[in-house]
Amino acid sequence: MNSSPVTLLASGNSLGAYIPAMHLHTYLQVRGVRTEVHVLENLYHEEIRRKIHSTKKAFHADFSVALMGHKIAKPVDSSLNEAEVQLLLDTWIRDGVSRFAVFTGFWLPILERYKTMAQTPLDIQLIRLDACDTPSFKVHKSLYPDYNNVWLYEPSRLSPDGYIASDDMELLPYAQRAGRILIHGGGWGIGTYAGTISELRQLGYPLDVIVYDPSEVEEDDGSTCYFGTDASWNPWDWNAQGKHSFPPMNRYVREDGILRAIPLRDYSVYTDLMRNCAAMISKPGGASLNDSLSYGIPFVMLEPFGEHELQNSNYWESCGFGIRFAEWKALDYSEQHLEEMYRRLLEQRSKIIHLGRKTHATENSSYV
Structure with a gap:
């Protein structure tokens, strides 16, 4: 018997919040677990999505610009297309989606809305791939303590708790x-x-x-x-x-x-x-x-x-x-x-x- 489907919530703004989600998706699919990957930028207004390329180019060209952009990170609510968000929420309700692995904190306001709509208990795991809050979680510090935060690198213990790859092969000598x-x-x-x-x-x-x-x-x-x-x-x-x-x-x-x-x-x-x-x-x-x-x-x-x-x-x-x-x-x-x-x-x-x-x-x- 397979486990219930898992919805992976990623972001394309950073491949660090995309590639690990794809690795987990691949790993689970091979083992018969149904998964669905959603990328946050698909919920953005088109004009916002188009600006991402120019931002990436500026950050690549000048590291100091990238550092400044990092410091002024804010919630993405104003970038979201409400019609697309509502369509996604309605789809989750229709399909009875209940298990989530979340790779960026910017999904939290959408999940807050879904929690008020869902008719069944939800298993939502926030996959924390850094030793402290990234900007996407820091801006939602009032929300994330209510979730199951899965810290791979718990700062108080100098022994990582897990890893994510497309397979679990042994290390090459x-x-x-x-x-x-x-x-x-x-x-x-x-x-x-x-x-x-x-x-x-x-x-x-x-x-x-x-x-x-x-x-x-x-x-x-x-x-x-x-x-x-x-x-x-x-x-x-x-x-x-x-x-x-x-x-x-x-x-x-x-x-x-x-x-x-x-x-x-x-x-x-x-x-x-x-x-x-x-x-x-x-x-x-x-x-x-x-x-x-x-x-x-x-x-x-x-x-x-x-x-x-x-x-x-x-x-x-x-x-x-x-x-x-x-x-x-x-x-x-x-x-x-x-x-x-x-x-x-x-x-x-x-x-x-x-x-x-x-x-x-x-x-x-x-x-x-």
Whole structure:
């Protein structure tokens, strides 16, 4: 007998509130649990949705602008199309939707409305992928204490409580990995990641770089590989089957000044890169912490984006799973420190299980 359907509430504004939801969706679907993913931006007025691209571009171009935007985060109520919200609520009532996994606090006012309409008890879990409130939860501090907050990284305990991936495969042994370093700037391509690329290339490190824009791809040097999300894709788009999906990704190669885009088979090609890398360099977003734990990736952390990422950085460093880039550099880019972090990640993974197995797994089966 399968568990009741689970509705996953995500956001495309940040891939950190989208990709983990898609991982959980994939994991549960494989195990016979029906799921439905909803992306908040589909409830926005069209003109608001169109502005997201210009905001992302500005944040990518100037990290200080991104930091300022983070500080003035506010509820999204004024962005919502009331007709679309009401249609969604009516659909949930019609279908008797009762189980939710929520990846951004901006859904809370809509859930508050649904709680007054629903005729059955609701199981609503707020999946907290950071060590403290992100802006989407901070602006709804009066609401979220009434919900079941599932903290993967409880600050009072230096031992993460779970992870989210499309599967629950064992970690690849460190000695069997390709020794490449993965560098990215999160879903919006922000932060100080770009400055580390030339530095590490000069030192001869083989790199896998996730670019925000193909214009960042440099001439092929036989060692650095470039990847990126297809520019035509938006997280709020539906695929040919009318469903949300992982972003389509390309590998980019520039030879003699000519750029080629080579589509990846599917998103698992990218997760295989993570599973196989020696370290990840990025800002310490919650989804990146999850990647670090899910795939056993030592995390070299760049400048944080806001208070929550600062707390994430402190937490991961205290757990022994990560190191700040400046400190790693001062240690002469120590490979020994990376391997020690991997061993601690491996030990932690042996103590915990996938969030899907713990909270929304198939009933009466080995996944409970």
